[in-house]
Amino acid sequence: MAEKKLMYGNHAIVEGVIAAGCRFFAGYPITPQNEIPELMSIRMNEIGGVFVQTGSEVAAINMLFGAAAAGKRAMTSSSSPGISLMQEGISYIAGADIPVLVVNVVRGGPGLGNIAPAQSDYYQATRGGGHGDYFTITLAPNSAQELFEFPRLAFELAEKYRNPALILADGLLGQMMEPVELSDELVDPNSLAENEWALSGCKGRERRIVRSYDLRPGKLEEWNLRRIEKYEKIKKNEQRFEATDCDDADLVIVAYGTCARVSDAAKKLARDKGFKVGLLRPITLWPFPTDVFADMSKRIENFLVVEMSCGQMIDDVKLATEHRSKIHFHGRPGGGVPTPSEVYKEIEKVLGGAQ
């Protein structure tokens, strides 16, 4: 086992991205993710990668478009307002079927909002975010360890399906320090296979075009329908979640990221008092792990959705459970972070007094 190192979540992302063989970062400072570009500027210099501090998030995402279209692993990070600016680029990248990694260290919104942790960008992340019919693979880590591990998974999924991937963190995960076991298994960027679509100059082959438009009658429709097939494949193959203590549960808490940690503690409080409570943590927010919900809703009477928002993921829980279960909600929008005792009280409300 490698030695555990105490790391900021934001720093764990940087090391995870580099371990995944990514050598291109473009970004613009915004709290609470500034530690990412700061450390990237140092690390990319050390390892001969590219670091560009851009004029805006708009430029950053388009630099990614270029770097990834050239067939290289490329990533950017930002926080909510900056991610909004990137949506145009993400739409074009999705439309051109190019794999990139975007990390959103979510903060309170809408507007300038605040710099506190939030989960209010769930809709934006899981519904495409920009214009047009598309989805982005969205991973939700809940620890510094996962912040280190998920970039590699994100790149692999992005490349497998030729689709942008997002990591949805939040200010708390980014700013806190936690022990991380750094894997010594590093991806050598030179070992990655050349893609058959990458732009590199047309020597010895047909020229290639990367684009998101097709003005010929009916052609864009065909293209979109092909992409829908891809999305169906992703939905079938890539649902990820973590379920604990759900087998005998009268109530299952549904929470991701920071809220999943808080809910885990609430679950323990409840179990100590005799309540049969489980926790279901979606790890992929898109594709949403619908299958496990469809299955659980046949026997679980109550789901309690806990989010740092006014309630966004709850829609997916309702869709996935098809009204078979009662769906309860506890939300803290605008930078509020729920406490375990707060979540426990909600459990008590649903399941009645002490058992």
Added chain:
Amino acid sequence: MKKIFGRPAGLTETLQRYCPGCGHGIVHRIIGELLVKLDIRERTIGIAPVGCSVFADEYFNCDMIQPPHGRGPAVATGLKRTRPECIVFSYQGDGDLAAMGTSEIIHAAARNENITVIFINNAIFGMTGGQMAPTTLPGMKSTTSVKGRDIEKQGYPIRVCEMLASLDGPYYLERCAVDTPKNVIRSEKALKTAFMNQINNKGFSLVEILSMCPTGWGQTPVQAKKWLGEAMVQYYPLGVYRDRSKEEK
């Protein structure tokens, strides 16, 4: 029969869908010829804009990418930084470069990014149907300035070369035109310099080319050339605005 004139290998056989008298075709040909003359076609990646020349990705016979409106210089940066052995050019119109993409072009120039930018200034939005561009002249009519651009309400045009020349970053800036054979020859020379600068790792080069848009201007091709030479050149003087190779000597 012996073929004595044809398309350069730098252009595809695809029929170009530009209006009669449009300047894009002339500039395309110059670039297509240079890709061959400089022997860079097989290592070039071109960037097509949004606008009339959005289809440039079908016309240039090299790897091509079509990014969002105005973002060419950012995409070029991503391409060039990851594939420094490639030659990267961004072909942009005035809506693309001087309206939507002002931030991207300014920062690419300030970083002296080693790319080549071809900026077509025809003082009008062609693709969308003749609306006012950031380069539309004072008093000039467009579908969003039907009585002529009113500088009181619609402000002044942007002179891109002069603006970028206020930065320390860019290596080479020149404004040319394609209204006369002499100016076309000058344009070719400027574009060659702009590509050579990149080949020699000198940095950011931009060639602004004043170009005719008879359809958008409501003129015949002949009138359009005349108007360009008289009105446009007066507002946008031709010449070299930055050439750091001179400083190096």
Added chain:
Amino acid sequence: MTKEIIVSGFGGQGVVSSGIILAYAGLIEDKHVTFFPSYGAEMRGGTANCSIVVSNEPVASPIVSNPDIVIIMNEPSLTRFEPTVKPNGLLLYNKTLIKSKPARTDITIIPVDANIIAEGLGQSRIANMVMLGVMAKKTGLLKLETLKEAQRKRFIKANKEQLTLNDKALEKGYGLL
């Protein structure tokens, strides 16, 4: 066992360093730990604080609202955090810089002349180390030797003299009770 700790003071008093040293010490002793600083605009020109959780179980939330232990380095921090301490909790405060007296009667309160002791050792900025030493002795949560090891992980670039001085401050604090 889960202990929630807040360290608070002015920027420059080693508040963040204290928190990271505590977290590292927990890690060295094979415990689950988190460290969470106040960040962004909140820290500009004002009080810096951080939350540390040391536990035998995975840490749920790194945000601490009702700490078991607070280490208070300046006056504004006392006002802000005294009311938040859990009943039967522990409050250590830097008596040298804080003129008010904590009023709670349901918690243990230990005043420490941290700056005077630190200056006695030759450096006022190691007052935080004195506080950590006192805390280690009072709570038994982390060993003195572990704190010495942990500060070496925090101050990777520090010279040997400074590290030795930090050790002395930790020992001095540890020996006060």
